[in-house]
Amino acid sequence: DAGVTQSPTHLIKTRGQQVTLRCSPKSGHDTVSWYQQALGQGPQFIFQYYEEEERQRGNFPDRFSGHQFPNYSSELNVNALWLGDSALYLCASSLAGPSNEKLFFGSGTQLSVL
Amino acid sequence: QKEVEQDPGPLSVPEGAIVSLNCTYSNSAFQYFMWYRQYSRKGPELLMYTYSSGNKEDGRFTAQVDKSSKYISLFIRDSQPSDSATYLCAMVPNFGNEKLTFGTGTRLTIIP
Secondary structure, eight states: OOOOEEEOSEEEEOTTOOEEEEEEOOTTOOEEEEEEEOTTSOOEEEEEEETTEEEEEOSOOTTEEEEEOTTSOEEEEEOSOOGGGOEEEEEEEEOSSSOGGGOEEOOOEEEEEO | OOSEEEOOOOEEEETTOOEEEEEEEOOTTOOEEEEEEEOTTSOOEEEEEEESSEEEEETTEEEEEETTTTEEEEEESSOOGGGOEEEEEEEESSTTOOOOEEOOOEEEEEEO
16 A cells, blocks of 8 residues: 655756646545645645645745645645745645544655755 | 744664653644654654643653643653654644644654
8 A cells, every 4th residue: 555655756946947746645545735844844834635625724925836636646836936945845645534643744855946 | 933842953862761852832722742753855754642731652652741831742762773763743723633833853863
């Protein structure tokens, strides 16, 4: 049973470019959350998708957008990249319902903005 | 001031020692507390999950919450080299909320 898979594992972009990161949730999960983890920091919540809609959003600008597909996979898009967007982007999946114990993280996509 | 404060370390202890990791928080709305372990180049893995004040034990790990002091701890007994990782505390205000607020993480090394 595959866990949460993210692609690509590493990515290098230049300032002003746009990037798309992809996530496939753990089998049986229907909810996807995205987090940004800067070097030496804890993950910060970006947003969460359930039933193809954004359900919660953290304190991130509109340059950060997402999408969830009918098969529950998800994309994170970042426009007009800044140097400060360099970070590990983590996807976490869960099954809708009241239990934080079911949150599983992928290994992340390391984004470097030059 | 950050909502959740955690000493980033690094912390190095000899194998077999008891390790104490701590977080403080400022938002009294937090009710559910978690500890995650993150190995290098991997995503966080849930270790412990506790509700409100009290202790919870799972094998060599004990999580402790003191809401009156807004202070949580993770104790690791008989530490092993495989415990070397970054430990992150996380918390949410209500059950089922997956908008976790994390600490910065403490980098732990167990010396054989």
